[in-house]
Amino acid sequence: MENEILTMLLDQAVRLLDAEASQTRLKALLEEPGSFDAALWGKAVELGWPAIAIAEESGGLGLGIGSLAPLLQELGQRTVSLPLASGYVTAAALLEGGVAADVAAQLASGQAIATLALGEAGECGLSPAVVFSGGTLKGAKAPASFAAVATHALVSARDGDTPGLYLVDLTAAGVTRDVVPTIDNARAAAALRFDDTPATLVVAGWNALLRHAGVAATLVAFEQIGGAERCLRISVDYAKERKVFGQAIGAFQAIKHKLADMYQELEIGRGCAIDALESLEEGRGDFLMLACTARLGAGMAYDFAARECIQTHGGIGVTWEAEPHHHYRRARSLALEIGGAPFWRDLLVDGQQILETV
Amino acid sequence: MNDMSTQANESLGDYVARARAWLDAMEPRFGHEARKGLTVDQDLALAREYQRLKSEAGYACITLPRALGGGGGSEIQKILFGQEEFKHDFPTTYFTVSQGMPIPMLLRYADKEIGQRLAPPAIRGETIWCQLFSEPSAGSDLAAVRTRATRDGDGWRIDGQKLWTTWAQYADYAIAVVRTDPTVPKHAGLTFFWLDMKSPGITVKPVRKLAGESEINEVFFDNVYVPDSQRMGDVGAGFRVAIETLMIERYSVADDACGGPTLNEFAKLAANSRINGRAAIDDGQVRRALAEAIVERQGLRSIHRRALSAIAEGKEPGPEGSIRKLRLARRRQAMGELAMDLMGAEGMLLEPEGTSTLDHVWSWMDVPGARIAGGTDEILRNTIAEKVLGLPQDYRPDKKVPFNQIG
Incomplete structure (x- = not known):
């Protein structure tokens, strides 16, 4: 039954995205800082996408986190930006922390939109300098995706030496939202500043913060895998069609081997993402380490695919009209949103003993 | 020993447990310690004895009929047994080719009488x-x-x-x-x-x-x-x-480290080596190399696990399994080079008793063949490009020319 609902949802998703996510519309979003496709989001809400992974008793459809992965992969293929991963991660953190169940329900129904405000200037990883004290937050976060349109933010901050995740209602006092130009304006990014802004502790401690970031990394990995799949497909198609020196460029080993490498990176990244998701669903102790490999594997796959997709397309690849730059932008923005690769590599190496013994 | 090869309704988990117990029992006679210092002839004699016991126990040529000395088992059992056997340093190398390809082909293509006569001694390890x-x-x-x-x-x-x-x-x-x-x-x-x-x-x-x-x-x-x-x-x-x-070997089993030291061994070396007085494991270059190797290993483990499920369900595994050797042989070479770098001038030492599985220097020394045998890196990339991605075949000027007219 659940499988049937999921199949139906995915069919609807593919139809909707194919109809709505035209190149023209995607390019228009890239033009202006802080862009958001509110019309598409409205349709996604009608179809229940924000609710699918959230438990029924909390206002969701209860299909489990595994249901979000293929949907995000479809979004990733088309470089469609919707706040599904950030909404799920925020709702799951709220439910785990036993905080603001009403906001979790609003996230499930699509009335609320969440941004994950995890980055800060001068920090590659996730260690926060924003301070929580006496019930309010003080400090500045780096640009966060969907912050331009979000109703709520899940913010990393520290209370003394203890890092944690905090919920902020973005209509509250002391919130400054600066919409900023980014490499990928379709992500609706804004920088958030808090000046004695009321906030609620959701979960405390470095391990809890990392675990929720790991959930975000695992979901985003499927978006990255979708993007890398699309880059590989359009590169292969172009290599078969484009002729130089009397033959298709896909007959030259320089191109064949490049695309074979792209395929390898994709499959390794996919494998890491699948394993991390499985560990998360089963509640296993190796989850954070597998989330590190998903973050790194899928990130490498998409960066490689996006970069070499442009290269395979040659001159056409560097034009605004062509598709590859959408992925070039998206691959990097997804790679930066929840901590850079050096940070996740560090975590992975420190914990690699865990993977060796599992 | 009883014929334990075909136990009806045995789960794969039970099969693996039984195989493990049998392999553990073989360890004192055929393991790394027992083989130390043997000449090749002595090692081959030991290998033949191991092979005979394997055949009796139903673990030799697992997918071939019991009547011929095989195991009468399934493809998935063969792969699972191979994975367990890998963990021991048993003398199996002399029979890998012999039992892997020629014997199944003989049974398919030679006269029935010849197959029935020549396959059993090959399965028992008497012939190669x-x-x-x-x-x-x-x-x-x-x-x-x-x-x-x-x-x-x-x-x-x-x-x-x-x-x-x-x-x-x-x-x-x-x-x-x-x-x-x-x-x-x-x-x-x-x-x-x-x-x-x-x-x-x-x-x-x-x-x-x-x-x-x-x-x-x-x-x-x-x-x-x-x-x-x-x-x-x-x-x-x-x-x-x-x-x-x-x-025939539609899904070949190669260990995570491609016959070289494990990444855990590399991490140990890095923890015990210094760069300018600081532990090498704390160095960003070393951490990056190790992290990327772990990511690759995890991706390949996932591919392998899914392939095994597919085979167990009687389905064909996906084409992504074909990237395994290509990735692991190159990775073993790169990690070998980096391990030697960490050892500094001592990385030149070639330990006379060393083996590729345990020794970073031997692993590096012996790895180039792994990038050639069973399909070169270049041929494997071509195969992915042509067979998986559907890109055009390379230009082959000799393809339609009579062989004796090729320049």
């Missing part, structure tokens, strides 16, 4: 078969073989030279692909035979590899007689039979 495919001018391009077979009464006379033949120096029999018609294009003029390696006119010369050991050989044919009854498949069908041979 080799595979006479590659030649000096035919490696990646197998269809370019020049070794000739010409008609002679009821049989054929073979002249020419094979190269890179694994364990030919110990082989009793062989399968071979040779050219029977040079006047047609190269793929069409080949025929497949089995032959007795003791036939007059066969000379085997071991080839010394760069790291010193010599499991590979040159095999010379001087007017060697082979009866037509030893032909496998039609005259002119040799290329197809050869490809079928290479496809």
